[in-house]
Structures are given as C-alpha cells and as structure tokens.
Amino acid sequence: MVRTVVPVVLAAVLAIIGLLHFIWVFTPWPMADAMTFTRTIAGSDDGEMPSGPLTALVGLALFAGALLTLMVNGSVPGIGPEWLRLAGMYGLTAVLLVRGLGGYFMNSGAAEEFQRWNSAVYSPLCVALAALAGTVAVAASRR
Structure with a gap:
C-alpha cells in the first residue's frame, strides 16, 4: 500500500491543488x-486577488511536489541523484507540516470565513498531506 496507494493519492491531491492555483x-x-474568494481562500477582506505570478509559483511548486513523490516512489523515472530526491521529499514533508500546524496561527486577523475554512479544511489537509509525504519518504529511505 505504501508503494502504491499512498504516493498516488498524495501526488493526485497535490496536482489537483496545484491546478486550482493555476486557475486562480x-x-x-x-x-x-x-x-468571496479573498475572504474564504486568501484570508483578507480587501477583495484583491493574490498576485498572479506568486499564485502560479505555488501551483508550480505543488506540481513539482507531485512529480517528486512519483519519482521517489519509482512510479516515474527519477531525475538527479536519489539522495537529493529523498531530501526533497523530506523537505516537502516539512513544508506541508509547517503550513498545516502554522496555519492555525494564520487565523489571527484573517477574515472570518478563512478562519473557519482554514481550521476545518486547509490546515488539517496540509497535516494529512505531510503525513503521507513522510510515509513516502520513510518508505523510500528503507529501500
């Protein structure tokens, strides 16, 4: 299951969220x-959409995380040294965990809708994705 389901689910979710960022x-x-978008997703009440280039960069990073997951798992051919891909996987785990746990601190001063969504969906999702990424990284380390 760790070599099949976990990495595919992680990569799919990261790719979907990345696609959403490109749409945004x-x-x-x-x-x-x-x-409504800024109050619910961006956390502000100003109605100003986040910067297009930065939003695209986040989308690109999420796609890269999905591809990295599949490379570390061996589902697609790897680029670069294995140790670097594995370090990247642990880095992805750390970033997702920091966003997930740190996300609760983002609620201070944020729009009320964002606080609700962040506490119920965004932060827990990031923690769950971090757990999946960590599982992939540890499984690859043991091979």
Missing part, C-alpha cells in the same frame, strides 16, 4: 467573485 491566476472560481 485567472479567476476566483469556484467562488462567485474576488471578494
């Missing part, structure tokens, strides 16, 4: 408008 460069979908 152009539109606030699935929200009706920019104000």
